[in-house]
Amino acid sequence: MWLNPEEVLLKNALKLWVTVRSNDFFLLQRRRGHGEPTGRITGLLVGALDSVLDSNARVTPFRILLQVPGSQVSWVIASGAAIGEVNKHWDWLVHNLLHSLSVFENKEDGASFVRGKVKV
Numbered sequence: 001m002w003l004n005p006e007e008v009l010l011k012n013a014l015k016l017w018v019t020v021r022s023n024d025f026f027l028l029q030r031r032r033g034h035g036e037p038t039g040r041i042t043g044l045l046v047g048a049l050d051s052v053l054d055s056n057a058r059v060t061p062f063r064i065l066l067q068v069p070g071s072q073v074s075w076v077i078a079s080g081a082a083i084g085e086v087n088k089h090w091d092w093l094v095h096n097l098l099h100s101l102s103v104f105e106n107k108e109d110g111a112s113f114v115r116g117k118v119k120v
Contacts (some may be wrong), residue, residue, distance in 0.1 A: 005075035005115040031061040062086040077118045
């Protein structure tokens with residue numbers, strides 16, 4: 001599902017997420033431990049951490065981040081429970097927005113453009 005863009009620090013995000021696909025502006029990530037063989041300590045630790053940090057929130061295992069090249073700040077713009085759901089959003093971004101981003105001289109302006117397009 002599309003989300004209102006929420007800021008995320010990449011430095012912290014990389015510990016709990018694995019990048020599945022990427023390009024200059026977008027990252028498709030899988031929650032560490034999700035989709036790995038059961039019993040893996042990583043999956044158990046991430047699940048325990050999720051429940052300690054926020055017992056009311058269910059973290060979806062897939063997400064798409066908008067990133068500005070060279071910046072440590074990104075925005076979560078989509079998430080989903082299944083890879084197929086998030087892949088549809090990824091394909092839409094690549095086919096409808098990625099080519100438009102190359103015309104922006106200022107990469108931050110390009111990121112603002114995308115945030116405006118996906119805002120719910």
